[in-house]
Amino acid sequence: MPELPEVETIKRDLEKQVLGKEICDMRILLPRAFENLHNTDVKGIINQISRIGKYLIIKINNLSGIDFLIVIHLRMTGKLIYHHSSKGFDEKHTRVVFLFNDGACLIFNDVRTFGKIEIVPINTRIESLKKIGIDALSEHFTFKLFYDICKSKKTPIKNLLLDQTLIAGIGNIYAQEILFLSKIMPTRPANSLKKKEIKDIYQNTKDILELAIQHNGTSISDFRRVDDKTGDFQNFLKVYGKKNCCICYADLIKIKQAGRSTTFCQSCQK
DNA sequence: ATTGCTTCCTGAGCGC
DNA sequence: TGCGCTCAGGAAGCAA
Numbered sequence: 123m124p125e126l127p128e129v130e131t132i133k134r135d136l137e138k139q140v141l142g143k144e145i146c147d148m149r150i151l152l153p154r155a156f157e158n159l160h161n162t163d164v165k166g167i168i169n170q171i172s173r174i175g176k177y178l179i180i181k182i183n184n185l186s187g188i189d190f191l192i193v194i195h196l197r198m199t200g201k202l203i204y205h206h207s208s209k210g211f212d213e214k215h216t217r218v219v220f221l222f223n224d225g226a227c228l229i230f231n232d233v234r235t236f237g238k239i240e241i242v243p244i245n246t247r248i249e250s251l252k253k254i255g256i257d258a259l260s261e262h263f264t265f266k267l268f269y270d271i272c273k274s275k276k277t278p279i280k281n282l283l284l285d286q287t288l289i290a291g292i293g294n295i296y297a298q299e300i301l302f303l304s305k306i307m308p309t310r311p312a313n314s315l316k317k318k319e320i321k322d323i324y325q326n327t328k329d330i331l332e333l334a335i336q337h338n339g340t341s342i343s344d345f346r347r348v349d350d351k352t353g354d355f356q357n358f359l360k361v362y363g364k365k366n367c368c369i370c371y372a373d374l375i376k377i378k379q380a381g382r383s384t385t386f387c388q389s390c391q392k
Numbered sequence: 393a394t395t396g397c398t399t400c401c402t403g404a405g406c407g408c
Numbered sequence: 409t410g411c412g413c414t415c416a417g418g419a420a421g422c423a424a
Contacts, residue, residue: 195419236418293417381418
């Protein structure tokens, strides 16, 4: 599932593949893939691609009207695939197709249909980004800020890491990896953590997200890059989907937290 | 204010 | 082979 490193990988791929290209039309196969579909007149040149948390933001320079943004959240199974032709690709689970004036296209494919696209004129409030917290790789995400967030919440540290209104970008895979590397039990109330422990979690968050980006993300099941290739970081995971601890070989414990599975080592994580 | 449960959705994997 | 069941989970919406 695309978390910060996967979305960043897609962002970088898109910068190489579609930056400067002109969108001339859009095919909608699943209308509910859109958050608020007011304007279907999606035409213009892609002149900037950015990311905040797990959101991808594509800025369009509209030649005959107001510039706008295409804001995309891939959720569980969403993919953006570039295809050199607007024909001949696998139509299964294709929800939206952005057509370029050179005949190529960008396909939004999404098996479980949880992904969302929002198209908004520039300088308007983006509904989906309204409540989002600070990006985990932003320079403004400082240790002091993270320390204060932890000290102000008694929720389990894993739930805190997953709360996008506090810190944006961490999902279920990386939250577990961060806590394993930090040797912290995912169930620990955030405000019970010592300064050194918070420091470790903070540093591991930055380190693992950056390392995962270097490996083009984690392809557990559905994640694919824009050219349909997989990332590599699944080969470096230490707890997610594992049965035994890679340090002490003990059986890993699996529990549910906030409706999502958590795997951890009872003896290595305190 | 805060926390936690339910809902959306499809395919993979499993036991029989 | 095929059926029915469980599981995967991000975030909105709602309830406590």
